[in-house]
Amino acid sequence: xxxxxxxxxxxxxxxxxxxxxxxxxxxxxxxxxxxxxxxxxxxxxxxxxxxxxxxxxxxxxxxxxxxxxxxxxxxxxxxxxxxxxxxxxxxxxxxxxxxxxxxxxxxxxxxxxxxxxxxxxxxxxxxxxxxxxxxxxxxxxxxxxxxxxxxxxxxxxxxxxxxxxxxxxxxxxxxxxxxxxxxxxxxxxxxxxxxxxxxxxxxxxxxxxxxxxxxxxxxxxxxxxxxxxxxxxxxxxxxxxxxxxxxxxxxxxxxxxxxxxxxxxxxxxxxxxxxxxxxxxxxxxxxxxxxxxxxxxxxxxxxxxxxxxxxxxxxxxxxxxxxxxxxxxxxxxxxxxxxxxxxxxxxxxxxxxxxxxxxxxxxxxxxxxxxxxxxxxxxxxxxxxxxxxxxxxxxxxxxxxxxxxxxxxxxxxxxxxxxxxxxxxxxxxxxxxxxxxxxxxxxxxxxxxxxxxxxxxxxxxxxxxxxxxxxxxxxxxxxxxxxxxxxxxxxxxxxxxxxxxxxxxxxxxxxxxxxxxxxxxxxxxxxxxxxxxxxxxxxxxxxxxxxxxxxxxxxxxxxxxxxxxxxxx
Amino acid sequence: xxxxxxxxxxxxxxxxxxxxxxxxxxxxxxxxxxxxxxxxxxxxxxxxxxxxxxxxxxxxxxxxxxxxxxxxxxxxxxxxxxxxxxxxxxxxxxxxxxxxxxxxxxxxxxxxxxxxxxxxxxxxxxxxxxxxxxxxxxxxxxxxxxxxxxxxxxxxxxxxxxxxxxxxxxxxxxxxxxxxxxxxxxxxxxxxxxxxxxxxxxxxxxxxxxxxxxxxxxxxxxxxxxx
Numbered sequence: 067x068x069x070x071x072x073x074x075x076x077x078x079x080x081x082x083x084x085x086x087x088x089x090x091x092x093x094x095x096x097x098x099x100x101x102x103x104x105x106x107x108x109x110x111x112x113x114x115x116x117x118x119x120x121x122x123x124x125x126x127x128x129x130x131x132x133x134x135x136x137x138x139x140x141x142x143x144x145x146x147x148x149x150x151x152x153x154x155x156x157x158x159x160x161x162x163x164x165x166x167x168x169x170x171x172x173x174x175x176x177x178x179x180x181x182x183x184x185x186x187x188x189x190x191x192x193x194x195x196x197x198x199x200x201x202x203x204x205x206x207x208x209x210x211x212x213x214x215x216x217x218x219x220x221x222x223x224x225x226x227x228x229x230x231x232x233x234x235x236x237x238x239x240x241x242x243x244x245x246x247x248x249x250x251x252x253x254x255x256x257x258x259x260x261x262x263x264x265x266x267x268x269x270x271x272x273x274x275x276x277x278x279x280x281x282x283x284x285x286x287x288x289x290x291x292x293x294x295x296x297x298x299x300x301x302x303x304x305x306x307x308x309x310x311x312x313x314x315x316x317x318x319x320x321x322x323x324x325x326x327x328x329x330x331x332x333x334x335x336x337x338x339x340x341x342x343x344x345x346x347x348x349x350x351x352x353x354x355x356x357x358x359x360x361x362x363x364x365x366x367x368x369x370x371x372x373x374x375x376x377x378x379x380x381x382x383x384x385x386x387x388x389x390x391x392x393x394x395x396x397x398x399x400x401x402x403x404x405x406x407x408x409x410x411x412x413x414x415x416x417x418x419x420x421x422x423x424x425x426x427x428x429x430x431x432x433x434x435x436x437x438x439x440x441x442x443x444x445x446x447x448x449x450x451x452x453x454x455x456x457x458x459x460x461x462x463x464x465x466x467x468x469x470x471x472x473x474x475x476x477x478x479x480x481x482x483x484x485x486x487x488x489x490x491x492x493x494x495x496x497x498x499x500x501x502x503x504x505x506x507x508x509x510x511x512x513x514x515x516x517x518x519x520x521x522x523x524x525x526x527x528x529x530x531x532x533x534x535x536x537x538x539x540x541x542x543x544x545x546x547x548x549x550x551x552x553x554x555x556x557x558x559x560x561x562x563x564x565x566x567x568x569x570x571x572x573x574x575x576x577x578x579x580x581x582x583x584x585x586x587x588x589x590x591x592x593x594x595x596x597x598x599x600x601x602x603x604x605x606x607x608x609x610x611x612x613x614x615x616x617x618x619x620x621x622x623x624x625x626x627x628x629x630x631x632x633x634x635x
Numbered sequence: 636x637x638x639x640x641x642x643x644x645x646x647x648x649x650x651x652x653x654x655x656x657x658x659x660x661x662x663x664x665x666x667x668x669x670x671x672x673x674x675x676x677x678x679x680x681x682x683x684x685x686x687x688x689x690x691x692x693x694x695x696x697x698x699x700x701x702x703x704x705x706x707x708x709x710x711x712x713x714x715x716x717x718x719x720x721x722x723x724x725x726x727x728x729x730x731x732x733x734x735x736x737x738x739x740x741x742x743x744x745x746x747x748x749x750x751x752x753x754x755x756x757x758x759x760x761x762x763x764x765x766x767x768x769x770x771x772x773x774x775x776x777x778x779x780x781x782x783x784x785x786x787x788x789x790x791x792x793x794x795x796x797x798x799x800x801x802x803x804x805x806x807x808x809x810x811x812x813x814x815x816x817x818x819x820x821x822x823x824x825x826x827x828x829x830x831x832x833x834x835x836x837x838x839x840x841x842x843x844x845x846x847x848x849x850x851x852x853x854x855x856x857x858x859x860x861x862x
Contacts, residue, residue: 146705203710229712257712338716341750362716414707414714444707471707528706553705 075104083108110134115573117155117179118598121622122163134173134198135164141576141616142526143551144178145203148578148614150602152629156180156206158188159627165192173198173224180204186211190218198224198252205231209239209258216242223276224252237262237285243270250274254281256305256336261285272297278330281305284338289317295324304328304351306336309344309363318347326350335359342369352376357383361410364388371396382406387422387444394427398434406440407431414444414471425452432459439497440465447478448505453487463495467502473529473554476506483507489514492522502526512536516543524549537561541568551576559586562615566590569597574618582612584635590617591635598624599635729804731785735763736814746804752796756783763812770796782813 082105085091095105111134114120125132139155141148157179164171171193181204189196196219201207209232215225216239240255240262250270255262262285271277271294278301282291286307295301313321321344325331331351340363352358355377360370361384370385370393380401385393387409397404409423425448432438438460448470457463468487476483484505492498492514499521503511507530515522516539523546531537537557540547541564549572558581569575569590584601591599602614624634728745742762749755756767768778775794776782783795785807795803795810 143705145710146708147711148705203712229710231711343751343753361713410709410713411707414709415702444709469707473703473706526708528708 075100078104079108083110086111088113107131111173112136114138116618116620117160118622118625119573119618119620122160124622126163126167130167132168133171134175135160135168135171136175136177137179138177139179139204141551141574142178142549143553143576143578148553150629150631153602153632154180154625154627154629156182156185156627158182158185161185161188161192169193170195172196173200175200175202176204177202178204180206181211182206183208183211183214187214190214195221197221198226200224200226200228201230202226202228203230208233209235209237209260213239213242216240217244220244220247221249222247223249225250226252226254226279227257228254230257232257234258234260236260240270241266245269245273248273248275251276252279253277254279254305256281256283258283259285264290268293268297275300277301279303279333282307282336284308284336287311288313288321288344292317292321292324295321295328299324299327300330301328302330303333303357304331304336305359306334306338308339309337310339310341313344318344322347322350329354331355333357333359335362337363339363340365342366342372345369345373348373349376354379356381359384361386361408364412365393366390367392367396371400374400377401378403380404382440384408384410386410386412388412389423390421391423391427391430394423395430398430398432401435403437404431404435405437407435407438408440408442409444410442411444411471422446425449428452429455432456436460437462439463442467442469444469444471446471447475448484448487449477449479450482450484450486450490451477451479453484454490457490457494461494462497463491464497465500466491466495466498467500467526468504469502470505473504474506483510485510485514489518492518496521498522500524503530504528505530508532509536509539512539516540519544521546523547525551527552527555529554531555531557534558534561534564538564541565548573550574552578552580554579556581558582559589562586563590566593569594569617570619572619574616576614576616577612578614580615582615583610584612585610587612587615588635596620600628601633601635602631603633729807731807731809733759733762733810733812735765735781735812738763744810746807751800752803756795759783759810759812765812780814783810784813785810 078100082091082094082101085094085105088111091105091109095102106128107130109129110131112125112129112132113136114125115138117137117139137157137160140153143149144153155178157176158181165188169192172195174189174196175198179201181201186207189199191214199215199219199222207230212225212227215222237258237260243250243266247270251274253270260283262283264286267286268290271280277298280294280298280301281303282294282305284307286294288307288309288311291306295304325347328351332354334348334351334355334357337360340360342365352373353376356379358377358380364386365373365388367390370389374380374396377400381403383397383401383404383406385408394409397407409427411422413422423443423445425445428441428443428445428448429452432455436459439462441463442465445468448468453468470484477487484503485508487505488501488503488507488511491501498519501515501519501522501524503526509532512531512535515525520543522544525540525544525547527550534557537552537555538561540550541561547568553576555577557577561580562577562582563586565575587599587601591597596619598618598620600616601612602616604613607613628634728747730743730745733742733744744755744758744762746755749758760767765781766779767781767783768776770776784792785795785803786809787793787806788808792811798806
């Protein structure tokens with residue numbers, strides 16, 4: 067149009083500043099140059115799903131006013147020790163650029179990044195307005211780094227340390243919060259094992275009147291928990307410490323009373339070594355609970371059943387498979403509003419265990435919880451028929467992650483592959499975004515996925531498939547695919563190369579212990595210069611085999627910090 | 636679209652592959668343990684129709700003996716927490732015989748499975764299909780014809796519930812559910828704070844909590860003597 071927009075830039079920026087979703091913002095920035103500029107000046111939060119897809123300089127150049135950064139680093143399979151130790155994803159280079167370009171940075175959320183104590187110290191002193199630090203599945207740091215954060219970040223509202231490979235040198239870091247410090251709203255140190263100074267914690271919680279999330283570590287006792295709760299009845303999320311010491315009758319009553327005063331509590335976790343006998347103390351809190359994380363409490367089925375009878379509003383439940391099918395029946399009976407269920411194995415490596423959950427438990431939940439849309443289920447047996455029933459009861463699955471723990475195991479009743487199970491999932495659950503498959507699977511599973519899973523964004527495959535055709539179906543059919551991770555499958559170069567045109571629209575591809583060769587990878591790298599094709603070689607493997615392949619799009623070019631074991635082609 | 640090795644043929648990747656060995660020799664294909672079993676099964680053409688032949692059993696996945704790296708996919712953090720828990724609960728069970736007056740045969744239970752008196756008594760009630768009465772320090776088990784007793788290390792017959800749980804499971808040699816007049820005679824001579832039980836009942840707590848609190852109360856109480 068020849069007529070210029072009469073919309074002043076400031077108004078456009080103001081309107082766009084209300085947009086929070088980074089996908090919406092990406093769409094907006096593509097409309098026209100004016101909108102691109104308005105968007106980049108109004109953006110305050112940037113989400114970078116792969117730290118190597120872009121450089122900190124490029125980010126800083128495009129977005130001048132960032133106050134909050136979310137960064138993800140290593141491929142997800144690094145959580146399961148499949149990525150070499152010194153692979154990369156170090157935060158430091160980013161912090162250096164941020165210190166120069168974003169001195170008013172407030173929030174940093176990292177997942178699977180490497181972060182050293184030096185970096186944490188640098189962070190603590192470089193950003194005077196710093197408010198929120200969240201570290202999930204990161205490594206490379208110790209409690210000394212946390213001490214630096216506690217000491218220097220005067221405006222800290224959030225310190226969230228989750229599931230990291232942290233070097234725990236003791237609990238003195240918590241005592242580093244100055245006595246004048248009162249702004250903390252979120253404190254999660256459940257990750258750490260060593261004892262903290264309880265008096266310091268008690269005083270900290272007492273003076274941070276806005277605290278709404280408190281997740282303790284295992285060293286905090288029940289008696290100490292009660293003392294904390296008395297001073298923090300406003301808590302919305304609580305992670306208890308150890309839930310098992312011997313209580314006197316008076317102590318039990320006091321604990322129950324303190325819990326019942328927490329009228330805002332909607333999330334409960336921790337409960338390490340929970341003794342069934344003390345669970346009734348939780349009943350007053352249970353009526354309002356929407357998220358209950360029992361994945362560190364090895365409860366029996368009857369214990370879970372008694373507890374769930376008091377949790378009618380539950381939307382998210384995480385349990386260990388010690389609750390068995392009977393416990394899951396109780397889930398179906400008591401929690402009609404359930405949307406998310408995760409069942410973790412208590413003894414994943416013990417082959418002699420015959421307990422745990424089976425298809426029966428999953429089916430029972432599906433009958434009672436029609437709103438279920440997220441499931442992560444570890445089991446030792448499954449049938450095609452059961453999965454078909456489950457998705458018939460719950461057609462709204464967005465995340466379906468089924469892990470039959472014995473690789474390549476068929477339907478235990480019919481002895482057939484589990485193809486029809488996942489076929490039923492993708493045919494019925496049209497909203498499916500994330501899928502993890504397991505069990506004995508032929509290419510038919512992947513034919514189904516390619517044909518029906520049109521909204522699929524993330525796919526995890528292990529010990530499955532019969533030939534290249536399987537992966538070709540997925541690459542050809544799943545138009546919205548963004549992340550594909552494959553291990554121990556008979557997919558080779560033909561499969562890898564069938565995605566040639568797809569990888570630039572994806573975040574990343576991981577293939578390990580497949581049949582891909584170095585030549586196949588070289589070809590891919592040659593044809594697609596905007597992809598980084600990285601190969602990790604294992605000691606003693608054949609020179610021509612590409613043991614682990616990681617492919618991702620990048621505008622920053624090949625990375626310069628790769629260790630010797632990672633070859634960029 | 637056919638499932639073919641079209642790319643391999645077009646690009647003749649095999650010819651350009653670098654490998655050790657004389658030209659003209661075929662490379663040994665690297666087949667991982669698990670994939671070999673999958674290939675075999677695939678070759679047997681197990682599609683929708685399935686395989687009913689006996690061969691199926693032989694080509695079923697090999698029993699997993701060595702741990703596969705990174706499988707099952709559980710984060711190290713979670714694995715470590717589970718393992719510490721397992722170490723704590725190691726050790727054999729404490730099996731004792733349980734007899735009930737009038738019942739034709741005995742049962743055996745593992746005391747380690749229970750975390751306290753309430754669970755134990757519940758289990759015994761279920762096992763023999765009867766109800767044990769309300770426990771009180773002063774009067775033993777009131778409200779039924781049965782009383783649970785046990786033989787301790789010294790050979791004495793004691794009322795279940797009098798001593799702290801941990802002490803009980805290490806000293807109990809066998810259990811006996813006594814019936815009738817013999818049961819009613821087993822009251823305790825030592826008096827304890829009556830107001831404790833009254834306060835307890837006033838607050839309306841369940842039998843389970845009450846029984847568990849007996850242990851702790853005994854430790855708190857000044858009158859407690861070690862056996």
